[in-house]
Amino acid sequence: MNALPDLAAEALNAAAHAARAAAVPLAAAPRAQKDQALLAAARAIRARAGEILAANTADLMAAEGLSAAFQDRLTLTPARIEAMARGVEEVAALDDPTGRVLAEWTRPNGLVFRRVAQPIGVIGMVFESRPNVLADAGALCLKSGNAVILRGGRESVRSVTAIHAAMLEGLAEASLPEACIQVAPNADRAFVAAMLKAAGLIDLIIPRGGKGLVQRVQEESRVPVLAHAEGLCHTYIHAAADHAMARSILANAKMRRTGVCGSTETLLIDAEVAPALLPLLVADLAALGCAFHADGRARALVDLPAASEADFHTEWLGPVLNIAVVDGVDSALAHIRRFGTEHTEAIVTEDAAAAAVFLNGLASAVGMWNASTQFCDGGEFGFGAEIGIATGRLHARGPVGLEQLCTYRYQVIGTGQIRP
Amino acid sequence: MNALPDLAAEALNAAAHAARAAAVPLAAAPRAQKDQALLAAARAIRARAGEILAANTADLMAAEGLSAAFQDRLTLTPARIEAMARGVEEVAALDDPTGRVLAEWTRPNGLVFRRVAQPIGVIGMVFESRPNVLADAGALCLKSGNAVILRGGRESVRSVTAIHAAMLEGLAEASLPEACIQVAPNADRAFVAAMLKAAGLIDLIIPRGGKGLVQRVQEESRVPVLAHAEGLCHTYIHAAADHAMARSILANAKMRRTGVCGSTETLLIDAEVAPALLPLLVADLAALGCAFHADGRARALVDLPAASEADFHTEWLGPVLNIAVVDGVDSALAHIRRFGTEHTEAIVTEDAAAAAVFLNGLASAVGMWNASTQFCDGGEFGFGAEIGIATGRLHARGPVGLEQLCTYRYQVIGTGQIRP
Numbered sequence: 001m002n003a004l005p006d007l008a009a010e011a012l013n014a015a016a017h018a019a020r021a022a023a024v025p026l027a028a029a030p031r032a033q034k035d036q037a038l039l040a041a042a043r044a045i046r047a048r049a050g051e052i053l054a055a056n057t058a059d060l061m062a063a064e065g066l067s068a069a070f071q072d073r074l075t076l077t078p079a080r081i082e083a084m085a086r087g088v089e090e091v092a093a094l095d096d097p098t099g100r101v102l103a104e105w106t107r108p109n110g111l112v113f114r115r116v117a118q119p120i121g122v123i124g125m126v127f128e129s130r131p132n133v134l135a136d137a138g139a140l141c142l143k144s145g146n147a148v149i150l151r152g153g154r155e156s157v158r159s160v161t162a163i164h165a166a167m168l169e170g171l172a173e174a175s176l177p178e179a180c181i182q183v184a185p186n187a188d189r190a191f192v193a194a195m196l197k198a199a200g201l202i203d204l205i206i207p208r209g210g211k212g213l214v215q216r217v218q219e220e221s222r223v224p225v226l227a228h229a230e231g232l233c234h235t236y237i238h239a240a241a242d243h244a245m246a247r248s249i250l251a252n253a254k255m256r257r258t259g260v261c262g263s264t265e266t267l268l269i270d271a272e273v274a275p276a277l278l279p280l281l282v283a284d285l286a287a288l289g290c291a292f293h294a295d296g297r298a299r300a301l302v303d304l305p306a307a308s309e310a311d312f313h314t315e316w317l318g319p320v321l322n323i324a325v326v327d328g329v330d331s332a333l334a335h336i337r338r339f340g341t342e343h344t345e346a347i348v349t350e351d352a353a354a355a356a357v358f359l360n361g362l363a364s365a366v367g368m369w370n371a372s373t374q375f376c377d378g379g380e381f382g383f384g385a386e387i388g389i390a391t392g393r394l395h396a397r398g399p400v401g402l403e404q405l406c407t408y409r410y411q412v413i414g415t416g417q418i419r420p
Numbered sequence: 421m422n423a424l425p426d427l428a429a430e431a432l433n434a435a436a437h438a439a440r441a442a443a444v445p446l447a448a449a450p451r452a453q454k455d456q457a458l459l460a461a462a463r464a465i466r467a468r469a470g471e472i473l474a475a476n477t478a479d480l481m482a483a484e485g486l487s488a489a490f491q492d493r494l495t496l497t498p499a500r501i502e503a504m505a506r507g508v509e510e511v512a513a514l515d516d517p518t519g520r521v522l523a524e525w526t527r528p529n530g531l532v533f534r535r536v537a538q539p540i541g542v543i544g545m546v547f548e549s550r551p552n553v554l555a556d557a558g559a560l561c562l563k564s565g566n567a568v569i570l571r572g573g574r575e576s577v578r579s580v581t582a583i584h585a586a587m588l589e590g591l592a593e594a595s596l597p598e599a600c601i602q603v604a605p606n607a608d609r610a611f612v613a614a615m616l617k618a619a620g621l622i623d624l625i626i627p628r629g630g631k632g633l634v635q636r637v638q639e640e641s642r643v644p645v646l647a648h649a650e651g652l653c654h655t656y657i658h659a660a661a662d663h664a665m666a667r668s669i670l671a672n673a674k675m676r677r678t679g680v681c682g683s684t685e686t687l688l689i690d691a692e693v694a695p696a697l698l699p700l701l702v703a704d705l706a707a708l709g710c711a712f713h714a715d716g717r718a719r720a721l722v723d724l725p726a727a728s729e730a731d732f733h734t735e736w737l738g739p740v741l742n743i744a745v746v747d748g749v750d751s752a753l754a755h756i757r758r759f760g761t762e763h764t765e766a767i768v769t770e771d772a773a774a775a776a777v778f779l780n781g782l783a784s785a786v787g788m789w790n791a792s793t794q795f796c797d798g799g800e801f802g803f804g805a806e807i808g809i810a811t812g813r814l815h816a817r818g819p820v821g822l823e824q825l826c827t828y829r830y831q832v833i834g835t836g837q838i839r840p
Binding site: 024027203204248249251253256359362363364366375380381392393397407408411414416 | 527533538639669671673676775779780782783784786787791812814827828830831832833834839
């Protein structure tokens with residue numbers, strides 16, 4: 001054991017204790033105070049745009065040689081900084097999710113029970129080199145009354161520090177503790193390891209980044225994790241689908257943006273309708289630049305490359321579509337149970353009974369009927385903003401917005417009742 | 421590495437795959453089918469009472485030499501068997517928690533969003549030698565549509581097997597798969613270790629037993645855990661408390677049953693009212709057989725043994741009370757934040773404003789105003805039955821009944837919408 005991990009653990013410990021202390025007044029802060037901090041932070045982001053861009057330029061120079069996609073994620077522009085400031089203002093405009101009475105009932109003995117939303121406490125966020133995550137996640141945690149410790153990729157340290165300064169300005173202006181939004185004091189991996197061990201100090205870890213990062217966090221963490229694992233989404237075209245709608249939805253679900261988790265990776269199509277419809281669907285998508293991996297039954301209808309079993313397990317995140325021919329709703333559900341990741345699946349059909357069987361038979365977080373899988377997004381759900389999409393089965397599923405960053409407690413109101 | 425752990429892992433793997441397969445028809449089973457299984461299981465428990473008692477006698481003979489408390493938890497009597505059967509019938513009478521529409525809204529583009537309750541999937545239950553847990557937990561999991569794998573203490577194997585046979589009879593009568601309720605095929609610790617590693621196969625682990633068991637499960641598990649850690653509950657008597665009510669509530673909160681997690685371990689009393697009230701409270705409880713550990717300010721008023729800092733951290737689960745004098749609500753909240761376990765705390769006061777500050781300032785799962793902390797119980801909450809009490813901050817807090825054994829999914833209903 002060398003000295004570095006201990007330094008990281010000490011740094012995390014100090015940060016987490018400060019966060020727990022800050023979480024107490026933050027949980028009690030009225031909406032106006034939190035919104036004041038957010039609006040001031042947005043102003044500070046705009047006022048500090050020059051500094052932020054300079055820091056980002058330094059990060060980008062140090063990151064030379066890394067992939068173009070990586071550099072694009074790292075890059076800030078005046079337009080991206082303005083979008084970041086606007087995003088923080090949009091969070092300020094959302095309702096306060098804390099203090100809502102989620103349920104209320106009275107027992108025969110007169111006790112009144114209330115289930116009330118409250119912040120979770122301290123959130124640990126581990127993200128890759130996308131510096132805008134700091135402003136987005138910081139704003140969402142603040143509005144939901146949670147203290148947050150953010151650790152971004154080491155390549156973005158200068159950008160993150162510059163944006164953090166703006167967030168701190170907002171906190172100061174609203175007289176909220178600086179420790180409400182903290183950034184890892186160093187970019188050591190050992191700091192992440194310490195975060196993942198901090199059960200009891202950090203209440204929830206949210207990783208945001210590639211599959212490798214998320215898997216490592218899930219495997220190592222002793223703190224509960226709200227993770228976005230894979231989004232291997234299916235669009236199922238049922239025998240009773242409207243053909244024009246099926247073509248429009250599939251093209252959007254696959255090709256609107258191919259790199260997002262809600263993009264469709266596999267088309268399931270009923271055998272009854274495949275001879276008439278599959279050639280048209282393939283032609284539509286091919287014209288948009290899509291490639292295909294098809295099973296034997298599909299290849300008997302259209303000349304397409306063969307799909308392996310591994311293909312049906314692959315989240316392409318690109319212009320590639322798996323195709324399988326199925327025999328009705330149960331057959332589609334069986335395929336999804338075998339290959340799906342319980343993210344988002346859609347059925348296209350005019351048959352309401354078939355749609356109900358499909359939607360009720362899914363274990364996935366989101367089932368869609370006659371809509372594009374790309375609607376799986378916090379904004380589209382009406383959440384205003386999201387910190388990520390959860391693919392586990394507990395606490396929260398699908399887009400994670402302000403409500404999902406809350407837990408609850410019970411308030412029980414009596415008049416002197418004792419238990420017999 | 422010897423052969424035993426591998427055998428256990430293979431056994432768990434087989435059980436978990438069978439459970440996942442059984443969970444599919446179980447999740448789709450209508451209420452009537454689940455209730456039929458439960459009512460048949462209750463009948464089978466009664467019909468097999470002789471067998472169950474004989475198995476229990478064999479367990480008890482093998483357990484000779486273990487503590488009297490242990491043997492009491494292990495012991496079944498005709499009355500306890502009847503209570504077990506009635507408990508299963510009571511679960512049948514509860515509403516089906518699955519399929520409920522928890523929220524529904526429409527977006528400007530016409531998409532209809534529904535958040536719908538659904539079973540979690542496969543639950544792993546690890547419990548100590550209290551054989552009735554098998555029937556209780558089996559019934560709750562079945563009603564909530566979850567498959568369950570139960571592993572009880574090795575001393576209860578014969579009793580658990582006999583009760584399990586009755587549950588299987590119920591499943592068979594309702595044509596539900598036997599794998600809906602499974603018992604560990606052996607009592608090896610290695611089977612528990614394999615359960616805790618089964619992320620992706622088991623969705624949730626619920627440990628039920630002593631602190632040692634729960635801690636071991638929390639530390640080792642790679643599967644999310646819904647745990648009952650400690651219940652170090654506080655009753656705070658505010659300056660504006662009604663004295664008669666304070667005496668009645670404290671006596672009940674501490675002494676009704678001292679071994680339950682909702683029993684009060686620490687009395688906090690305002691300095692303003694302590695001189696008049698503390699001597700009476702102490703006399704009441706002393707008459708009921710309670711012992712005391714008091715801080716200096718309390719000892720200046722009543723002659724009592726001194727409390728150490730460790731005492732205030734101790735969940736006595738017996739007729740012992742810690743006492744501290746505080747200076748108002750904030751002082752009480754500070755004490756609770758320092759020593760509490762976020763389980764249940766009560767305030768006794770006639771001052772609604774003070775009660776609101778207290779209830780809103782708590783991070784605990786349950787806050788009570790003018791009621792005994794012993795009301796922290798699924799039955800008292802109106803849940804009908806509980807599988808345990810959760811002390812973490814995520815997914816579920818406080819009593820865990822049928823609703824808390826569910827998660828949700830979204831159903832999104834469109835008319836061909838594609839995302840711009």
